[in-house]
Amino acid sequence: MKARFLPRGLGGGRPEEVRIIDLRSDTVTKPTAAMRQAMAEAEVGDDVYGEDPTVNRLEKRAAEIFGKEAALFVPTGTMGNTIAIKLHTTHGQEVICEARSHVFNYELAMMAWFSGCVARPIYAENGILTWEQIRREIRPLGPHAAPTGLIELENTHNMAGGSVYPPEVLREICDNAHEMGLKVHLDGARIFNAAAYLGRSVLEITAPCDTVMFCLSKGLGAPVGSMLVGSAEAIERARLYRKRLGGGMRQAGVLAAAGLIALEEMPSRLSEDHANAAFLADALSKMPGISVPHEVQTNIVVFDIAGTGLTTEEFSARLKARGILINGIGGTRMRLVTHMDVSREDCEKALTALAQVAAGAAVNA
Numbered sequence: 610m611k612a613r614f615l616p617r618g619l620g621g622g623r624p625e626e627v628r629i630i631d632l633r634s635d636t637v638t639k640p641t642a643a644m645r646q647a648m649a650e651a652e653v654g655d656d657v658y659g660e661d662p663t664v665n666r667l668e669k670r671a672a673e674i675f676g677k678e679a680a681l682f683v684p685t686g687t688m689g690n691t692i693a694i695k696l697h698t699t700h701g702q703e704v705i706c707e708a709r710s711h712v713f714n715y716e717l718a719m720m721a722w723f724s725g726c727v728a729r730p731i732y733a734e735n736g737i738l739t740w741e742q743i744r745r746e747i748r749p750l751g752p753h754a755a756p757t758g759l760i761e762l763e764n765t766h767n768m769a770g771g772s773v774y775p776p777e778v779l780r781e782i783c784d785n786a787h788e789m790g791l792k793v794h795l796d797g798a799r800i801f802n803a804a805a806y807l808g809r810s811v812l813e814i815t816a817p818c819d820t821v822m823f824c825l826s827k828g829l830g831a832p833v834g835s836m837l838v839g840s841a842e843a844i845e846r847a848r849l850y851r852k853r854l855g856g857g858m859r860q861a862g863v864l865a866a867a868g869l870i871a872l873e874e875m876p877s878r879l880s881e882d883h884a885n886a887a888f889l890a891d892a893l894s895k896m897p898g899i900s901v902p903h904e905v906q907t908n909i910v911v912f913d914i915a916g917t918g919l920t921t922e923e924f925s926a927r928l929k930a931r932g933i934l935i936n937g938i939g940g941t942r943m944r945l946v947t948h949m950d951v952s953r954e955d956c957e958k959a960l961t962a963l964a965q966v967a968a969g970a971a972v973n974a
């Protein structure tokens with residue numbers, strides 16, 4: 610983030626230049642110089658006619674990398690999930706998902722609005738569902754219950770602290786679901802983080818899922834865009850739903866050009882973000898009043914500040930006064946996310962501020 614001056618009384622006695630360290634989310638990443646150059650030089654056409662060569666290249670590469678028949682470039686992850694739920698369900702069905710999932714909590718009831726479905730949320734402490742938990746909630750059509758239409762999983766799980774599905778747990782869910790004629794959609798907004806943690810390819814860890822949505826715009830650094838991958842039949846229908854939702858873009862190659870760099874070049878650096886998150890979590894867990902409830906596997910650290918006696922709003926404000934941005938996520942929990950625009954040195958600075966705030970230092974101390 611660009612250097613700026615903090616107002617007098619916030620950053621200290623006199624105004625000084627402070628570099629803001631933004632740990633609110635990996636959505637804040639800015640496109641790299643290589644991405645901006647590729648965007649400027651991108652070959653483009655009208656993608657609604659299927660004539661944008663750069664979008665076509667991105668869709669072909671995404672399908673190859675995930676070992677699926679086809680892929681669709683969508684403006685946002687929310688649109689990708691929305692289309693996937695529509696593809697696999699009919700009105701009046703239930704979608705099984707984890708209680709803190711993005712589809713249930715952060716997409717404005719989109720599954721009800723667009724697909725006429727309700728969520729059947731199941732809580733799992735680390736965000737990772739098992740087949741046993743899901744099996745108990747599957748409903749057939751009857752005189753009272755709405756039937757299960759789809760199982761939706763989130764990998765990594767955002768609000769549970771970036772947790773990763775063990776591949777065998779995911780496979781067991783998919784195999785059993787398929788045996789019952791149910792489809793599985795994976796919200797893989799951060800699937801490349803899961804792959805980096807597991808040291809496996811995204812193809813291997815998502816193979817049993819029917820459709821996968823992933824974001825180019827978060828840890829991978831593209832300015833805009835997500836992908837939906839699946840069978841040729843599913844993606845052909847998905848293209849029509851994208852148009853209905855207003856997501857039929859024209860010379861979108863300028864965005865796809867950045868997306869291609871995100872897809873090809875950025876996954877290999879994610880483990881750096883994971884190391885920074887582990888570094889922050891380890892130090893946080895030793896600070897007075899702070900606990901880290903989940904094992905940190907990827908680039909997300911959820912931590913609890915109950916013991917500091919501060920609200921998350923107070924905690925955020927005191928950090929902000931020190932040039933560090935971190936948000937609360939409900940109750941006494943806060944979430945920080947590491948990404949390519951945050952260095953190890955930035956993490957060290959963030960820890961200094963976190964330690965001061967945790968120790969109850971006054972805003973102007």
Ligand SMILES: *Cc1c(COP(=O)(O)O)cnc(C)c1O
Pocket residue numbers: 684685686687688690711712763766767796798799824835
């Ligand atoms: C960010 C995110 C999405 C999609 O978000 P958009 O802002 O619509 O791109 C979906 N699922 C999860 C888990 C996410 O973190």
